[in-house]
Amino acid sequence: MPAAQPRTDSAFAVEDRLYAALALVRVVVTLNMVGLNAYRRDNFDHPTVALAIVVALVVWTGAAIWLYHDRARRTPALLLVDLAIVLAAMAVTPWVKSPDFNATIPGFWVMGALLAWAIHWHWRGGLVAAVLIAAADLLPRSEVDQGNYGNVFLILIGGPIVGFMCASLQRMARERDAAERAAAAAEERTRLARAVHDGVLQVLAMTQRRGAAAGGEWAELGRLAGEQERSLRSLIRQQDTVPQVAGGRVDLAGALEAMATAHPVRVEVATPGGAVLVDAHVVSETVAAVRACLDNVAAHAGDGASAWVLAQAGRDEITVSVRDDGPGITPGRLGQAAVEGRLGVVSSITGRIEELGGTATVQSGSWGTEWELTVPLA
């Protein structure tokens, strides 16, 4: 599967960086090892052998840095040899120095192999290497003092922890890679969708135009194309704002578009552009009130009526205007309906908005009927 390839790549990249850092650590601990052994050169029973061992360790350090540099050379055999050299150098210490030696010849130089095991085999590798090194350090000693115990304890704790961290880093790199790939794929899909949508919209708009010009059955086809074109355009605008839904807040503009598209009345929605994030309850109630306005248009303004919805958003309030081009409401009819107990419009529009602490006003004239719903934002 080609998708698996970059995963291992990112994990390898992390491993490469860790080994590069380890190379630096190796240089530091080697300088330390050489310095300390030179300083304690009088402690050795066999100084010539000791010198040979130190030189061998320095040579191996150089070799190890070079060997670990290439992924292909990082084989289990290399790690085994690396650790074996550490253990051997520790094992010969009592004979080279003296049976009651204090520090082993490699000393802190053991960290090179220990960390390599932690990087390669994670916490298990770190633990195994730490246990072996601890054993090699403690077993030849006739007595264990607090310093020896402290060093061994730190190695046993540190090995597995560093291994665990290496595993976490690699996992995070893989996850980040996967997320980046998903984002890139989504972006590409959106780009392709835009191209496809644009083409479809062009054709639908053209069908509508030609159909209207040709008349008859073609006009009906054109009208259907027009409906689909409006739905698709509205859908694209909603899609643009979908990912921004967050923290109990919902996009009012998108919700109005969605409702208006599904409504049987021919509606055009104008929004401020982009998402209008408002409390979810405010959105659902406002959309319900606007739907009631449109239901009213369907019931009273006649078949050919169109409606327009305008959403505006300020810092402190949102305003939604709903206008239709119907004949308008005769003055006092709403009030009369309220008196007669037919409160449908009042409760479903005014009631909802007032419950949100807002106001709903209605105006009517030769130009149609216009509701203006204003809701304060807490």
Add this chain to the structure above:
Amino acid sequence: MVRVMVVDDHPMWRDAVERDLQAAGHDVVAVASNGREAMARFPASAPQVVVLDLQLPDHSGVQVTSMMLEHDPTARVLILSASGEQADVLEAIKAGATGYLVKSASSAELIDAVTRVADGDTVFTPGLAGLVLGEFRRIADGPADDPRDQLTERETEILKMVATGMSYKQIAARLVLSHRTVQNHVQNTLRKLQMNNRVQLTRWAIEHGLDEGPA
């Protein structure tokens, strides 16, 4: 008769728009299918009105709009768009386009729009009016020291009516104003928007030290 240039990457649309305009007695002086062609043919053909699709394969329509108007400030740009991508439309208007129409508009609406834009009038859709209102609202809610012009109450009122689908005639009747006054108010909103865009650009330049010439 208006000298018109049609820029659209879909041959089907280019032909249809060209045919409609010629049938209405206008002179289609040039057509182009992308931004590069449009910019190459614009200076020689010197159209009064450019009917421009925003979704062009190379340049964005916004860029083409500002380049054309920089070259000839007396030209008028009418955006004709299929998808109505909101951000692009607003940017094109800020860059100086004075009209916006969706492609589902009828031939009669298109021809009417071209004539009006050529006369210096502005052609708004309800959707565009909503975007412009939103833009001014954002300026109003922004920092208090923002030098950009606000809409007057009357301009806001009229733009709201445009955004709810009212014609200039209906607005004039409802507000007891002349048709010409309504037209002027709508034109002013666009002029302010375009002016504000320039102020913003200038301010950005000053903030970034681009106004200082070589010492």
